[in-house]
Amino acid sequence: MEAIADAGVTYPKVVEALRSNGLDLTEIGRVTGVQLRQVQHWLAGTSKPSNDTQARLLDLHYVINLLTEVYRPEGVDIWLHGRQRALRGERPIDLLERGSFEPVITLVEQLAGGFLD
Numbered sequence: 151m152e153a154i155a156d157a158g159v160t161y162p163k164v165v166e167a168l169r170s171n172g173l174d175l176t177e178i179g180r181v182t183g184v185q186l187r188q189v190q191h192w193l194a195g196t197s198k199p200s201n202d203t204q205a206r207l208l209d210l211h212y213v214i215n216l217l218t219e220v221y222r223p224e225g226v227d228i229w230l231h232g233r234q235r236a237l238r239g240e241r242p243i244d245l246l247e248r249g250s251f252e253p254v255i256t257l258v259e260q261l262a263g264g265f266l267d
Contacts, residue, residue: 164211165193171214172227173243180247182206209251213242216262236260 168178175189182189182203191197192207199207217226230243234257237245242254 160195161192161198161207162195164207165189168210168214169193171218171223172230173210173214177243177247178207178210181210181243183249206249206251209255210246213246213251213254213258216258219262 165175165178169175173181175193176186179186179189182199183206184199184203188197188199192199198204214226217229221229230246231241233239233241236257237253242257245251245254
C-alpha cells in the first residue's frame with residue numbers, strides 16, 4: 151500500500167485502499183462521520199473530505215496501512231471486525247466509528263513494531 155506522503159496518493163486511492171482491506175463504503179462513512187453518498191463522491195473523485203472528516207479518513211488510512219504491514223487483507227478485515235483483548239474485548243471498528251482512534255492507533259503501532267516507548 152502506498153504511504154500518504156506519496157505524491158500519487160489521492161482521495162479515491164485512499165478510499166479504494168480501505169475497501170481492498172475489508173471496509174465497505176458504509177463503514178468508511180460511519181468512521182468519518184458522513185453519509186454513504188459522500189464516500190461515493192470521494193471514491194469517484196468528485197469531492198474531497200474537509201477538516202475533521204479529512205483527519206478521520208487519513209487516520210483510518212494510517213491504521214489500515216500499518217495493519218497491512220502485519221496482515222494480509224483478509225487478516226486486516228478479521229482484526230478490525232473481531233474482538234481484541236487489548237481493547238477490553240471491543241472490536242476496533244466499533245471504536246473507530248465512535249471516534250476513539252487513539253487506543254486503536256496505539257495497538258496497531260505496537261502490532262507493527264511501532265514507535266512506542
